[in-house]
Amino acid sequence: MLAAARELGYAPASTARALARGGTGVLGLTMTTYGDLPVPYTEIPYYAQLTLGAMAAAHKRGYLLQVMPSSMSPWMWLNTPMDGVIHVDPRAEDPVRSLLRERGIPMVCEGRPPQPHWGDAWVDTDYEAGLHLLLDHLTQSGARRIGLSLPLHDDAYPDLIAHAYRFWCDKHGMPALVEEYAPLPDPFAAEQDAVSRLLDHDPSPDAVVGVYSDSGHNILAAARRHGLRVPRDLLVACVSEDPDYATTTPPVTTLSLDPDRVGAEAVDLLIAVINARSGVDRHRLVQPVLLPRRSTRRAGKMPSK
Amino acid sequence: MLAAARELGYAPASTARALARGGTGVLGLTMTTYGDLPVPYTEIPYYAQLTLGAMAAAHKRGYLLQVMPSSMSPWMWLNTPMDGVIHVDPRAEDPVRSLLRERGIPMVCEGRPPQPHWGDAWVDTDYEAGLHLLLDHLTQSGARRIGLSLPLHDDAYPDLIAHAYRFWCDKHGMPALVEEYAPLPDPFAAEQDAVSRLLDHDPSPDAVVGVYSDSGHNILAAARRHGLRVPRDLLVACVSEDPDYATTTPPVTTLSLDPDRVGAEAVDLLIAVINARSGVDRHRLVQPVLLPRRSTRRAGKMPSK
Numbered sequence: 385m386l387a388a389a390r391e392l393g394y395a396p397a398s399t400a401r402a403l404a405r406g407g408t409g410v411l412g413l414t415m416t417t418y419g420d421l422p423v424p425y426t427e428i429p430y431y432a433q434l435t436l437g438a439m440a441a442a443h444k445r446g447y448l449l450q451v452m453p454s455s456m457s458p459w460m461w462l463n464t465p466m467d468g469v470i471h472v473d474p475r476a477e478d479p480v481r482s483l484l485r486e487r488g489i490p491m492v493c494e495g496r497p498p499q500p501h502w503g504d505a506w507v508d509t510d511y512e513a514g515l516h517l518l519l520d521h522l523t524q525s526g527a528r529r530i531g532l533s534l535p536l537h538d539d540a541y542p543d544l545i546a547h548a549y550r551f552w553c554d555k556h557g558m559p560a561l562v563e564e565y566a567p568l569p570d571p572f573a574a575e576q577d578a579v580s581r582l583l584d585h586d587p588s589p590d591a592v593v594g595v596y597s598d599s600g601h602n603i604l605a606a607a608r609r610h611g612l613r614v615p616r617d618l619l620v621a622c623v624s625e626d627p628d629y630a631t632t633t634p635p636v637t638t639l640s641l642d643p644d645r646v647g648a649e650a651v652d653l654l655i656a657v658i659n660a661r662s663g664v665d666r667h668r669l670v671q672p673v674l675l676p677r678r679s680t681r682r683a684g685k686m687p688s689k
Numbered sequence: 690m691l692a693a694a695r696e697l698g699y700a701p702a703s704t705a706r707a708l709a710r711g712g713t714g715v716l717g718l719t720m721t722t723y724g725d726l727p728v729p730y731t732e733i734p735y736y737a738q739l740t741l742g743a744m745a746a747a748h749k750r751g752y753l754l755q756v757m758p759s760s761m762s763p764w765m766w767l768n769t770p771m772d773g774v775i776h777v778d779p780r781a782e783d784p785v786r787s788l789l790r791e792r793g794i795p796m797v798c799e800g801r802p803p804q805p806h807w808g809d810a811w812v813d814t815d816y817e818a819g820l821h822l823l824l825d826h827l828t829q830s831g832a833r834r835i836g837l838s839l840p841l842h843d844d845a846y847p848d849l850i851a852h853a854y855r856f857w858c859d860k861h862g863m864p865a866l867v868e869e870y871a872p873l874p875d876p877f878a879a880e881q882d883a884v885s886r887l888l889d890h891d892p893s894p895d896a897v898v899g900v901y902s903d904s905g906h907n908i909l910a911a912a913r914r915h916g917l918r919v920p921r922d923l924l925v926a927c928v929s930e931d932p933d934y935a936t937t938t939p940p941v942t943t944l945s946l947d948p949d950r951v952g953a954e955a956v957d958l959l960i961a962v963i964n965a966r967s968g969v970d971r972h973r974l975v976q977p978v979l980l981p982r983r984s985t986r987r988a989g990k991m992p993s994k
Binding site: 410422424426427432435436437439440443444448449450451452453454464627628630631 | 715727729731732737740741742744745748749753754755756757758759769932933935936
């Protein structure tokens, strides 16, 4: 047993300190909730990578990360000791947010809360930089009318995307072509219909951008339905972490939000908040990364390899 | 608050029962340990997917899953209440296994323990079926001398793979060509050297199989060093969950161990062990899945699309 203890190593100093102070050494991570509707977020690449990135960062700092299910009950918060919580994708009137606030549990939001309060701490994507990267790339590939397929949802994400898109269009004298859709109950059909409406615009768009992980598949399907070839007749891109886009026909250009980094920043900020450190930046933006693929290669231009 | 509680839904029945019985409703998941050497297992696709698969299964059953870091201290076990633990990849003389056993914590192993005890409960891959799938596929693609690049390590995995490989070679009257390597401190150089030694055999192999996630990259690198073209001069395959093999040059055939399913089975078995259910199968084999890609396409045979 002593030999085992030796081989098991030493407690990282930060957690030893947390325990000495009466902390639990445990950080929580929770999605927002949709009540009894479970969200299979470990299967959605963005949330899966965010979770693993936050876990790796917590372990490096000597903390455990307790990941809560999306459809959970208040008792879980009462029975699960933790020093603070990362709250992922807060919605408007978010019951998880209210509960954490009422109980005075230190909290960091992943994604800006739609209803900000003084003292909020959050990590989010720099959407303005991301849309700039993506829309500039499409323009360089020849696009002049870029459509946006936009979900209606009560977290801040669609609004921030739409704002960054309109800002870029204004700045570049390009038309803003937006079709909205309600992602529930059938996100695939709803987005394909929204893209169809975009493609029916006159003049029609020469590029379409989607903002959810499955958007690329939905835009490709809608393009096929309209008899359009990608990228010859239409450029296609979406915000996604899904590696499957490397092997679709054609492979689809994606904007990655770098969820590993977002998770690590959220852990870093939460530990600062728990320890009431002053002088830390409580609003942090992570830079997205563009992964250009064949779906946005300029029509008529030969591939260089 | 009441409205929030309502929207947060109800406690799943199984956890309500666990709590009523005095359980914690928390399952642990832990890698084996390498003492103070941290293993970045959330970045290794197999362990990342295993973790997420186990987490999804635990949440579905109304449990939380507490994932422990690989280099941890005994105090973490004393301070982290849990009903039972999934122990991933037990090694020979495993200190985590000894500690769990001494404390009487219900335990399920992911991967057969090298030193079995009566009453062990484990989930593992059906390696015999997996090697059968993979080696038959290589034979159908024309391979007659299949080399195996084999790591030396004190968990059961390399032994089980080597055993299944030799069994298949005997059965099919094929030569067994094995080169071993020590994966630490530099797994890339060590495996590339092992593959080089395989390729120096006379007559040389017409296919090489690796068993770790990076093996495909290492075999491709060694083949390049020997001036061999893949798949024309050499077929290449490895056991891996890494989606990057869909886009290597050429894309590499992989055997997937279905870690989502392994994680879900481990959770199911652990809950049965915690509840002392009789009549459950305590040794469970998960079937692997072959993903054929261009690295094993028969030389001279035109692709069908």
